[in-house]
Amino acid sequence: MHDLEVILRKTGTMRSAFRRLALLALIGLCGVTAHAASLDPAVLPKIQAATFEVVAAKPVNDPLTYEKPLPLELLPYQERNDKYYSIGTAFALGNNRYVTAAHVLQVGIDSLWGEPALRDAGGHVYAIGKIEKYSLQQDFVVFTLAEQPAAAAALEVNTKPALNEVVYAVGNALGTGVVIRDGLYTSDTPEDQDGRWKWMRFSAAASPGNSGGPLLDKDGKLIGIVLMKSANENLNYALPIGMILNAPDHLAVIDQRVPYQFDVFDTVLSNTLKTQFALPLSFADFSAAFQQRFNAYVDVQLKALLAKEPDKLFPRGAGSNQLLHSMPSMDDFPALITRDNDGTWSLAKKAGGNTTLPNNGYVTPGVVGRNLLFHIRKPDNVTSAQLYGDPSRMMDMLAKVGFLTRTIGPEKVRITSLGKPSQDTLYTDAWQRRWQVRVWPLPAENALVMTFALPVPDGYVVLMRIAGASQQHDYLINLQALTDFFFVTYDGTLAQWQEFLKNPALLPVAFKDIKIDIDYGHRFSYASKRVHLAFTPELQKIEPTSMLTLGFSYFTDHGNVVWDVGDVWLAASAHDQYWVNLSRTTAPSDDLDDSFKSDWNKIVNRQRPFDGVARSENDVMKITSVVGTPADAKQPSTLYTVYHYAEGAHSQAAMKSKLDLLMKGVRVDEH
Structure with missing residues (x-):
């Protein structure tokens, strides 16, 4: 598993799948103390007309069942009544060309929400037409709209801004309208991977939702695109606008180092996802092209990681001998076979307390690394055939533990049922054990619950992960590989x-x-x-x-x-x-x-x-x-x-x- 999904690496954030993914994690910008903006009032209408909110439609249907009606009244009025999630900012370049951050638009790839769109200050929503330019490493995307806004106006451009001059960060944060805050253009710093270009660093405040918005000079001219926040100080990063203008037309370029890791040992591969494909494409076709290449990359990385030291991979090598010669663990809670720092393979598990089910049933939860493990002792009035044949019954038992919640304002509401899975298949691991593989959508979170369940005489043992919707392939191949390192009684x-x-x-x-x-x-x-x-x-x-x-x-x-x-x-x-x-x-x-x-x-x-x-x-x-x-x-x-x-x-x-x-x-x- 790579440590950070590729679209999130620049933001430095990876939030829990139990919270609203778009509103916080995929933006990754937090505020600093702001000064009062003092742009010439004459340019403000033009800035407002050229700046848009990037939105994604909220799911219409929710298959989940909750312990009580959702207390939506706890949400702010705008958030409660909006039909869209606000996920970032975009701006007009002119000639039906618009720009936002690549990681903002990535929210739409394999999304459980609607495709990303732009919304103007009047609340009108405009569908994306074609993706024209794209760079993952520089984190920008240029696109057209299917219908042009009547009042759209291009921002004037300054490709040679001066250091230590006043700059203005512009954003349409969370549907509250255009916000402009000032600061200084403080320095240039090389990008981390190879120093191929320099980021602009600036001190103007940037709030959640500013990602993809314009950075303006003292005269209101466009000098960059706001992308991310520094991890260690209150400075934000922008990409110079000249790099977007000079980028090749009709080409999507991916050249990004993406670390990859597998949970049973600490070896990490730090290879580069490097590919490109032709544009323009519709958003749906762009998403498919991107996901195909990303999935192919993770396939290769996982295979390479498992083949890196084949003579030391369980059950081979001296590090496996202790486990191969030990008496079996007779504990009914499952474990993963992991490699210790000294190269010895041993059983890893951390079980919690039992959650009682009716009729002598219970669920024992646990965790190993990023994986949730469960043992279900089925109730006496549930037959094996009923349990194994009804994935909703299994998940409803797991939900009794209370780890699945939905955050509404300050309150966490327990999810009691996920309904029917969107995927229900069988997988046979290297030891010829047959796993029932189920995937459940969490539409409001744009996330998935994935379970690999192994039938045992008293019920189930379950291996689970929760992931963003676009990570489905990556997580599934990881879970498949983990089953070969699974210990069960x-x-x-x-x-x-x-x-x-x-x-x-x-x-x-x-x-x-x-x-x-x-x-x-x-x-x-x-x-x-x-x-x-x-x-x-x-x-x-x-x-x-x-x-x-x-x-x-x-x-x-x-x-x-x-x-x-x-x-x-x-x-x-x-x-x-x-x-x-x-x-x-x-x-x-x-x-x-x-x-x-x-x-x-x-x-x-x-x-x-x-x-x-x-x-x-x-x-x-x-x-x-x-x-x-x-x-x-x-x-x-x-x-x-x-x-x-x-x-x-x-x-x-x-x-x-x-x-x-x-x-x-x-x-x-x-x-």
């Missing part, structure tokens, strides 16, 4: 497992080699190409509420890394501490530390606690042994440890009899 009651297994189209391919037979009160069996486990109630209760967890993990199998079950855990119930466990272990690689080697040595030699002798820990009796390669075999590579736990105090004989029953039902086929 399959957990649920036996009743939930029976329902889950009835959805073969959504099961990972690994389940083709797994057979689970459940006969309540009589027999349970688990069978795979690696190991068989079977027992009767003589060992432990087998009821609909009994718990089964399959600890899927990544490990090496005959030279190839696979994603498969490394741990089988069954509990008599979710509340009692009676359970059995069968875990796969492998000989550690030479680079692993002594703790791995010590544990492996104990397993191979059946040393405590793997000696079949009962022990008491925290009022739970435990007994453990080993199955697989005989104890006297030389250099075993894979062994299985078996566990039986029982709540309370039990004799050695009783525990040993239970262990014998467990081991009698185990057969290891893996060698």
Whole structure:
């Protein structure tokens, strides 16, 4: 994922997707102390006639449902009643040519709002005709209007303004009319990437909405286009107007450094998006041409980033060995596999508290980097088929957490439903797990909610991001790549497992080699190409509420890394501490530390606690042994440890009899 969307890099801002994107983030200018404007009053009508507000139509329909009616009365009158969002300023050059900042017009690319348009002081709105000139790096666009304003007047131009002279920043901010504020033209500074030109720096105040507006000299002549604010001081930046006038006609030029990053490691690519295409084009055709090239760029960047050090990318390289030789995490909250500073790959997750759903359901939220993670334990009265077949039901459960809100003035109103997704597809990751991919629009925010949901026996685990509408392709390919680094445990009651297994189209391919037979009160069996486990109630209760967890993990199998079950855990119930466990272990690689080697040595030699002798820990009796390669075999590579736990105090004989029953039902086929 690139750190800042390309259209926002110059502004130095990237605002939350839960706030109105156009009004704050895409402008990126904040005010400084202003002086009283003192232009000749005779030129003011001409400036007003030549200056326009850039607007985008507000969505007519809102598919979202809120916890209460939106308190729109809290908004200022103008904002509340306006049919348009105000996103910037533009001005007339003459001969049906108009100019604004490139990043202002970019708001319209793949937008959930209407196409950008110009609005004059009288409230008349004019559609864009053709895009004539465009430069991403210099941040300007020249265009025509489909219908010429009758009173449009071109500003006179001065291409050689003097330093330290008074200048005036002009903007039509947020629909409040033309505002003119004065300051000084203080200096020129090279652009950051290669110093190919110099920005004009000036001290005149610029408010949100000034982006794309004219910068005038003391006589009211046009000297530049207002673009952005300095990150560290109260100075604003403009592009000299001569650079716009001298730019090639009928050409869109993109030459911008766009850093690209992927969330599981800290490597960053800082390459340049460099391309061009012919103009004039309608705004729709321009948007398609731009997005096609931008999407192609991010495709290449992601591929290059993942191929940068292939011998160190999980599951390859020494940095992966610790995870490949570790016991599976049996936590039902998912994790991402990320690379630490020392090159070691490990599980990363940060879970929050549960949000309760009816009928024993709950949602656990969490975060890793820029990704939201969730575990949904479905309510008992919702079947797996109902949950997996109804994306609105899933999102309504997630919305219960309360992280989706819409800001109305000082108040945040919870979103309770997003309605139906605009996209609902399947994606299969490198480990042959099948994800349900859904995209929901947030029209008022010009944003999208994207979820990759993986069905599990008790509900879902979900990977989510929220992005601007134009970032859909970029975020989707990132989420697709992240699924290859996703760690998940399959957990649920036996009743939930029976329902889950009835959805073969959504099961990972690994389940083709797994057979689970459940006969309540009589027999349970688990069978795979690696190991068989079977027992009767003589060992432990087998009821609909009994718990089964399959600890899927990544490990090496005959030279190839696979994603498969490394741990089988069954509990008599979710509340009692009676359970059995069968875990796969492998000989550690030479680079692993002594703790791995010590544990492996104990397993191979059946040393405590793997000696079949009962022990008491925290009022739970435990007994453990080993199955697989005989104890006297030389250099075993894979062994299985078996566990039986029982709540309370039990004799050695009783525990040993239970262990014998467990081991009698185990057969290891893996060698």
